[in-house]
Amino acid sequence: MYDFDLKLPENQILNEKKKKTSLNSETKFALKIMIPAVLVFIFGILVPLVIGILISFTDSSGITGYFGSKVTLLNYHELLTYGGINGRHFWQYTYQTLFFAVSAVLLEFGLGLIFALLLNKDFKGRGLARATLLIPWALPTIASATIFRYEFLSPLSEYGVFNSILGLFGLREISFFGADALTLFSLPAFIPFAPFITHIDISFTMISCIFIDVWKTTPFFSLLILAALQVVPEDLYKAADIAGANGWQKFSKITWPMIKPGVGIALVFRMMDAIRVYDAVVIFRDDSVKSMTMQAVDFWSRSQKFGLSSTVAILEFILIIIFAILITKLTSRKSGKKSEKKIEKKLKIQLKIDQTPSEIHEDALKTQRKIDLKEKFSKSKDKEIKEIDKIKKISVSPILKTISPSMIRNYKRKRKINKVIFVILIISMCIFCALPFIWIVIRAFRNPFIAQTSFEMFPKFPSLEGFQVVLGQSDLYGVSFSRALLNGFILAGTTGIVVLIVGSLTGYALAKFEFPAKNLAVLTIFTMTSMPALIIVIPYFIQVKTISGIIPFLDLTDNLLGLVLPYTAFNLPLATFVLRSFFEEIPEDLWKAAKVDGASNFQIFSKVILPLAIPGLFTCFILVFIAAWNELLFAQIWLTSDENHTVPRAILRFVQNPLSLQADWDTDLVLMAATAISTVPLVIIVLIFQKQIIKGITSGAVKG
Amino acid sequence: MVSVKLEKVNKIFAPNVHVLKDLDLNIQDKEFMVLVGPSGCGKSTCLNIIAGLELVTDGKIMFGDADVTELPPKERNLAMVFQSYALYPHMDVRKNMSFALRLAKKDPEYIEEMVQKAANILDISDLLERKPKELSGGQRQRVALGRCIVRDPSVFLFDEPLSNLDAKLRSQMRGEIIKLQKRLKTTLVYVTHDQVEAMSMADRITILNDGYIQQVGTPSEVYNTPRNKFVAGFIGSPTMNFIECVKDGKTLKFGDNIQKLTEIFDEKSSKASSEKLIFGFRPEHTKITSEPHEGAYKVTINVVEYLGAQTVISFEFSGKISAMAISPGFYSANMGDTAYISFPLEEAHIFDTETNMNLIHEVPLQKIL
Numbered sequence A: 001m002y003d004f005d006l007k008l009p010e011n012q013i014l015n016e017k018k019k020k021t022s023l024n025s026e027t028k029f030a031l032k033i034m035i036p037a038v039l040v041f042i043f044g045i046l047v048p049l050v051i052g053i054l055i056s057f058t059d060s061s062g063i064t065g066y067f068g069s070k071v072t073l074l075n076y077h078e079l080l081t082y083g084g085i086n087g088r089h090f091w092q093y094t095y096q097t098l099f100f101a102v103s104a105v106l107l108e109f110g111l112g113l114i115f116a117l118l119l120n121k122d123f124k125g126r127g128l129a130r131a132t133l134l135i136p137w138a139l140p141t142i143a144s145a146t147i148f149r150y151e152f153l154s155p156l157s158e159y160g161v162f163n164s165i166l167g168l169f170g171l172r173e174i175s176f177f178g179a180d181a182l183t184l185f186s187l188p189a190f191i192p193f194a195p196f197i198t199h200i201d202i203s204f205t206m207i208s209c210i211f212i213d214v215w216k217t218t219p220f221f222s223l224l225i226l227a228a229l230q231v232v233p234e235d236l237y238k239a240a241d242i243a244g245a246n247g248w249q250k251f252s253k254i255t256w257p258m259i260k261p262g263v264g265i266a267l268v269f270r271m272m273d274a275i276r277v278y279d280a281v282v283i284f285r286d287d288s289v290k291s292m293t294m295q296a297v298d299f300w301s302r303s304q305k306f307g308l309s310s311t312v313a314i315l316e317f318i319l320i321i322i323f324a325i326l327i328t329k330l331t332s333r334k335s336g337k338k339s340e341k342k343i344e345k346k347l348k349i350q351l352k353i354d355q356t357p358s359e360i361h362e363d364a365l366k367t368q369r370k371i372d373l374k375e376k377f378s379k380s381k382d383k384e385i386k387e388i389d390k391i392k393k394i395s396v397s398p399i400l401k402t403i404s405p406s407m408i409r410n411y412k413r414k415r416k417i418n419k420v421i422f423v424i425l426i427i428s429m430c431i432f433c434a435l436p437f438i439w440i441v442i443r444a445f446r447n448p449f450i451a452q453t454s455f456e457m458f459p460k461f462p463s464l465e466g467f468q469v470v471l472g473q474s475d476l477y478g479v480s481f482s483r484a485l486l487n488g489f490i491l492a493g494t495t496g497i498v499v500l501i502v503g504s505l506t507g508y509a510l511a512k513f514e515f516p517a518k519n520l521a522v523l524t525i526f527t528m529t530s531m532p533a534l535i536i537v538i539p540y541f542i543q544v545k546t547i548s549g550i551i552p553f554l555d556l557t558d559n560l561l562g563l564v565l566p567y568t569a570f571n572l573p574l575a576t577f578v579l580r581s582f583f584e585e586i587p588e589d590l591w592k593a594a595k596v597d598g599a600s601n602f603q604i605f606s607k608v609i610l611p612l613a614i615p616g617l618f619t620c621f622i623l624v625f626i627a628a629w630n631e632l633l634f635a636q637i638w639l640t641s642d643e644n645h646t647v648p649r650a651i652l653r654f655v656q657n658p659l660s661l662q663a664d665w666d667t668d669l670v671l672m673a674a675t676a677i678s679t680v681p682l683v684i685i686v687l688i689f690q691k692q693i694i695k696g697i698t699s700g701a702v703k704g
Numbered sequence B: 001m002v003s004v005k006l007e008k009v010n011k012i013f014a015p016n017v018h019v020l021k022d023l024d025l026n027i028q029d030k031e032f033m034v035l036v037g038p039s040g041c042g043k044s045t046c047l048n049i050i051a052g053l054e055l056v057t058d059g060k061i062m063f064g065d066a067d068v069t070e071l072p073p074k075e076r077n078l079a080m081v082f083q084s085y086a087l088y089p090h091m092d093v094r095k096n097m098s099f100a101l102r103l104a105k106k107d108p109e110y111i112e113e114m115v116q117k118a119a120n121i122l123d124i125s126d127l128l129e130r131k132p133k134e135l136s137g138g139q140r141q142r143v144a145l146g147r148c149i150v151r152d153p154s155v156f157l158f159d160e161p162l163s164n165l166d167a168k169l170r171s172q173m174r175g176e177i178i179k180l181q182k183r184l185k186t187t188l189v190y191v192t193h194d195q196v197e198a199m200s201m202a203d204r205i206t207i208l209n210d211g212y213i214q215q216v217g218t219p220s221e222v223y224n225t226p227r228n229k230f231v232a233g234f235i236g237s238p239t240m241n242f243i244e245c246v247k248d249g250k251t252l253k254f255g256d257n258i259q260k261l262t263e264i265f266d267e268k269s270s271k272a273s274s275e276k277l278i279f280g281f282r283p284e285h286t287k288i289t290s291e292p293h294e295g296a297y298k299v300t301i302n303v304v305e306y307l308g309a310q311t312v313i314s315f316e317f318s319g320k321i322s323a324m325a326i327s328p329g330f331y332s333a334n335m336g337d338t339a340y341i342s343f344p345l346e347e348a349h350i351f352d353t354e355t356n357m358n359l360i361h362e363v364p365l366q367k368i369l
């Protein structure tokens, strides 16, 4: 035993040495294929981030230039203290952002959990129900905000759906947003002597924004929770059923503790997103829902205070990190670490190689004692059994006595009621997700040249003229949707392809190779996701401007191609994780077989791995395409001229364009036609490939 | 503690997967009943129905005199062991074992006492603080058993509990489960697809195929007097040899060979629906020699597998009829060698070609007890 133990480490060292030398070429290959990702990271994230931090410490502005004229802490001072107008705004908007983020995420979490639990059951049409969840996700946030703002929540005078329904029941109209939106409560002033802007209260507009965000993101959230639910094997529920657990006990004692870490990750992602809120609130043009991101954008575009803008972005990032840490702490499995330590201890005991003979002797004694104890126990076994028998005699088997016909009737009734409730819940879920989209399509076919005089469930004057306006004339008003569609297609398509190339290389490196700093690479990719786009977009602008000052040819501002790099940087993490999980599923043996057949590392990748991962690549492309197609913030800052609008930008522009109000057609209806054109193709694609997309989303999230 | 009775149980999964068909089964109090059958025949479904995890489409389930057909699992007072063990990964062994008792809000001292006792019986007292992932397969198995014992249920239900263990551990646990059941005297329904497990553990075996019960009987009954060709082929390893033959007067003809029939065999086999019959004999009920002996057929040897205690020989005779034989100890032969084989008629069976029923032993589906 003693000798044998001593030999082990030597063997290990030898093995490791062998591994190191034989893996060398592979490590080189892995590092090589990581290069594109590293470049994307440096120029898409790192340099802009450094610039962002830099200018947050300068008086950078439209007057003093991008890099400002002096280094100063004034930006932070101005925002963090309550004195000036900017500081008070900052506190106010931070408060609003937090109010929005926390309430929205809590609601989404509750609702998403219910959706996920419903969808985790086996029932006819589950695929269809799951597919409807993808509809809100596929719509640009700006489009969904538009639907709600102009169709569902609008006042009775504009035939808003909710208010019309309220009217049917003879109820009073509700102002969901705008100047007369119901004031719900004043903000508590937590800096007593210098309150925030006192005339802003939390009003119904905020609730409307939260509702829009809940509608838009709950479905996606529930898919993530659904993925987390897959870690609980069916048998556990059966075992719990038999142990006598009711539905709530099954959830609280088994499901929740097991899904907590997975849900925690989903929560972190959602919280990051919610704090960065922009698209859902910008459309209301209302100070009571302004977010931190909006404030930063205003600093940038209205008052040209670049330093301040960057400072807001950085403070927002810090806030995000605080929340991420908080949520992770709250949802981590506390006992997980403990048991790991225990295992470590055990391992240590097993691996004791430098024991002295006396120690070995002691160990032997201990085991002897253990064996003795065991024997004692087994002798006492018969006694134990007798005692169990005794207990048995006392506890009379309950079932034999207590069954009455009424009890059975009760169970039957309960089962029926449960079934009915289940069906109702599923149907409401599907309606919740699909109805707004169906509504857009219905409304898009209403003739916009005939003024509406009453609420119409189905269009009274169906026609295609709305589409004609959108695709034809409307460029008279500064927005060309056909142009925007083309732009979106070019931008999203290019981004998709670039992300696929970079992401598949990176994903492959992470899936199949070991290389130095691999964990660091994963971590870096991960932090890319948590960065608010805002923190990058302005410095990126400055970066490109500065470079093009030297090489004019590279001036990509207000150019679609200029957005490909940051879009790639922001979509790379998801793509990498999704593709990695697809690559990991490819059996190791196949890879070995190709190796034996004499294929080089790159040949293996291009000839064996990639063809097999085509479903994964395709899914990934759709995910990235949709994300890029729907992005607003970057596009708004970057693409200033009309002919470079993307679809969400065009929708926003259309909504905000005062010229369109003078048109002889109904703006709302044309807007619906525009939204329909820009979303129907996406939704159709998403519904067709729903299975792969759900798999892609969930595998990426669970691994990430 | 209780007898279990299934009456005309049918289970149809939507849309029209008819899994259990008119199942009638009586499981005695304190009995060790093994459900065995090929994969997908409905064993787990049957167990789930007894547990209440699935509801019957039609039929009745009785525990003793109580009709439990509509009751949910928790009202049936039973315990179940799953193939995957279904241990809760986030609870330690103690919590796993006491889960049901804690749900029932039993007194903590009583819970601890029961857990300790069960742990002692199963030799896992020093594992109580561990999480399932820190246990070996065999230990997990014991914890799963322990979780059943502490409940003091009226029925144990085991669904292939040993199929994840290696061969050695499996035979050891087999012994322990038998002992446990005999000591606790709890009715046990045990599902397996392994006929060796069934034979070695059961008081009685129920053989299922395609949703129908094929036979219910003690191990020796199902081995010696299989009710039909399926049971005959399913029980015993290597499986029984089946040879198609034609009845010709008082003889059976297979190929060029003629087998004389005794009075009883002649009489019983004449009830067949046609002239064509299936003759069945077990490999272990054969005598094989290299020299001719009385009543022996000449055969050609195909494969010889020496297993230590015995040799399994597959051979061909009368043109393309292949079969197997077992010879005790070592039997030396090469492929293509000639040998002589005989099988005593008393231990052979004759099956009807159409109904597949055993004509020699007419056994009821289930003896009314």
Ligand SMILES: Nc1ncnc2c1ncn2[C@@H]1O[C@H](COP(=O)(O)OP(=O)(O)OP(=O)(O)O)[C@@H](O)[C@H]1O
Residues within 6 Å of the ligand: B013, B014, B017, B019, B037, B038, B039, B040, B041, B042, B043, B044, B045, B046, B193
């Ligand atoms: N929930 C269900 N819905 C539809 N069909 C099912 C369902 N559960 C089981 N089945 C079908 O019923 C049949 C019997 O399944 P069961 O699990 O009882 O088989 P089994 O005998 O336990 O098989 P195995 O030995 O492989 O575990 C199978 O064909 C299976 O496909």
Ligand SMILES: [Mg+2]
Residues within 6 Å of the ligand: B043, B044, B045, B159
């Ligand atoms: Mg089964």
